[in-house]
Amino acid sequence: MTDIEKYFKKAPLIPAIIQEAATGEVLMLAYMNRESMQKTLETGYTWFWSRSRQELWNKGATSGHVQKIVDIKGDCDDDTLLIQVEQTGAACHTGNHTCFFNDILFNRE
Numbered sequence: 800m801t802d803i804e805k806y807f808k809k810a811p812l813i814p815a816i817i818q819e820a821a822t823g824e825v826l827m828l829a830y831m832n833r834e835s836m837q838k839t840l841e842t843g844y845t846w847f848w849s850r851s852r853q854e855l856w857n858k859g860a861t862s863g864h865v866q867k868i869v870d871i872k873g874d875c876d877d878d879t880l881l882i883q884v885e886q887t888g889a890a891c892h893t894g895n896h897t898c899f900f901n902d903i904l905f906n907r908e
Contacts, residue, residue: 803836805877812848813878817890820869820883826890827898829858831880843868845882864888 806813812830819826829847831839835855838846845858845866859865866884873880891898 803833803840806836806873806880807833809878812850813880815845815847815880815882817845817866818881818883819886819890821885824897825899826866826884826886826896836880839868839871839882845884858890859887862888864890866890 812832813836815829815831817826817829818824829845830850831846832848835846835848838855838857842857845868847856847858848854849856865887866882867887868882868884870883871880872882886896889896891900
């Protein structure tokens with residue numbers, strides 16, 4: 800089992816980037832605390848910490864849009880996770896497959 804304490808030396812919450820394993824598409828960004836990371840490792844499905852509700856949530860527990868873990872990697876600073884999943888249904892609460900669907904136009908000049 801991974802020593803998860805090293806991921807929480809800088810802060811009580813760490814960002815978790817969720818990526819679809821089959822396509823590489825970034826689906827969402829959420830936050831994990833020690834307990835949600837532990838539950839994720841134990842169950843094989845994503846658990847996060849809701850900053851707005853101040854509670855744990857299991858992705859897809861009510862919608863059925865679960866995220867089965869394929870792989871988890873920590874970044875070079877041990878303060879961000881990249882989690883590859885098999886996504887069932889939509890990842891976004893809006894019903895979109897990914898949370899990243901809003902185009903932002905910018906001038907490169």
